Amino acid sequence: MAWYNDEHRHSGIGYHTPSSVHHGQAGTVREARAEVLAAAYTRNPERFVRKHPEPPALPEPAWINQPPAQETSTEHQTPSKIS
Numbered sequence: 416m417a418w419y420n421d422e423h424r425h426s427g428i429g430y431h432t433p434s435s436v437h438h439g440q441a442g443t444v445r446e447a448r449a450e451v452l453a454a455a456y457t458r459n460p461e462r463f464v465r466k467h468p469e470p471p472a473l474p475e476p477a478w479i480n481q482p483p484a485q486e487t488s489t490e491h492q493t494p495s496k497i498s
Contacts, residue, residue, distance in 0.1 A: 419433070420432065420433045420434045421434045427474070428441075428474040429441065429445070429470070429471035429472060429473055429474055430470075430471055431444060431445075431473075431474070436474060441473050441474070442473060445470050445471075445473055448470035449469065449470050452468040452469065452470060453467075453468075455468065456468055
């Protein structure tokens with residue numbers, strides 16, 4: 416199970432590990448990949464015939480049972496005591 420969550424990169428989540436996505440590290444990993452791809456393009460632009468290379472997009476959140484949104488209104492808050 417550790418290999419699947421911590422080492423294996425899944426195509427459905429932008430070639431990240433489930434652990435890196437879950438722990439919020441996917442954005443940092445994607446930025447590092449973008450830097451490496453930009454450097455590769457600068458060194459050898461002829462290798463990239465269609466366009467400038469980009470890492471896959473970050474996955475959108477997916478829920479089985481999405482928790483309710485946090486309430487931001489003050490209508491359900493307990494009023495403070497006025498003395």
